[in-house]
Amino acid sequence: MPIYMDMHIAPGVKAKDVAEAHQMDVLHQSEYGCKCMTYWIDEERENIFCLIEAPDKDAVKELHRNTHGLIPNKVIEVSGNIVNSFLGRIYDPEDAEITDKGLKVFAEPSFRILLVTKITDPHLFRRQLGTDRANEILKDYNIIIRKNLQGHTGREVEHEGNDFIISFSSASKALSCALAIQEEMQQYKNLFSFKMAINAGEPIEKSNQIFGDTIRFANSMCFIADNFQIAIAAKVKELISNDFFYNKSKTLITLTPQDESLLQLLFTTIEKNYNDSNFNISDYCKATTMSTSQLYRKTILLTGLSPNILLKEYRLEKAKELMRKKHYNIAQITFDTGFASASYFTKCFKKKYGLLPMAYLDVLNN
Secondary structure: OOEEEEEEEOOOOOHHHHHHHHHHHHHHHHHHOOEEEEEEEEOOOOEEEEEEEOOOHHHHHHHHHHHOOOOOOEEEEEOHHHHHHHHOOOOOOOOOEEOOOOOEEOOOOOOEEEEEEEEOOHHHHHHHHOHHHHHHHHHHHHHHHHHHHHHOOOEEOOOOOOOOEEEEOOHHHHHHHHHHHHHHHHHHOOOOOEEEEEEEEOOOOOOOOOOHHHHHHHHHHHHHOOOOOEEEOHHHHOOOOHHHHOOOOOOEEEOOHHHHHHHHHHHHHHHHHOOOOOOOHHHHHHHHOOOHHHHHHHHHHHHOOOHHHHHHHHHHHHHHHHHHOOOOOHHHHHHHOOOOOHHHHHHHHHHHHOOOHHHHHHHHHO
């Protein structure tokens, strides 16, 4: 049976009230074919996230509606393993307090700080450096990451790809871990493209993927960071002592909230429109409510790239992503990533990555 996570925005919420509501859910769960697994409550941020095994989303909503009336603001389907890798559990905490009346009360927030790493495309890296040497460095990279995340009580999140997503409850431990990784990786700085970003958020926001918004913006921050830099979101910086930032201006990059809003706008607009070959700078300006000169000036200032090049590079990365997912038809990839023609896509791909798309597919197959 599927597992769902729901979100409740609950001003003034208290742990005892949520414990009582959860107890009511458990008493009536069988009537709706559900199994209430656990929940997270954050009194400070005034939200609740419930984890429920259920036939469908409607069953989750009806259970809540008819037992205590706290209807969720949003419900998404999740994997139990993924939830556990982000949050550390999928059932009630074992050390939860039990009152004299048998009520299990706990207040554990779901807010997490996520460290995201981005490295050189391993397939291109092996081609550039040679398989044996590249594999040696990639193996060392994996050892360094896993050693440091364990030493800083981070949790490795299950996901596709060669990069890492590491979940922390503490912002200072997330940054300490990133700095330790960065220091150990310095030996490969001239051989390896390596960036990190630290962002924070809740399991459910706008995305239908758990922590999807937090991860997506961390990826955007990695995009604009220089090689071997750590990009830190404003909300994370607020949680960390200024001592961490002393004399580290070259290794860390932070943005103002205004710049973060602009970065979100730029990449959200591209994500919505990159597969439309008719989407042009005029459309980009309309979508972001900026003039052409404003868009060019602000995009170059923030990303170092013009809007045209930013869009093209985003499309190229999406094309590689499709190739890795076994979408081997170049004509279809050209169409799906918004390039006007296969010949133009091929030209751009060769210029960016140093080999033709078909040659990259051959690399993936070897």
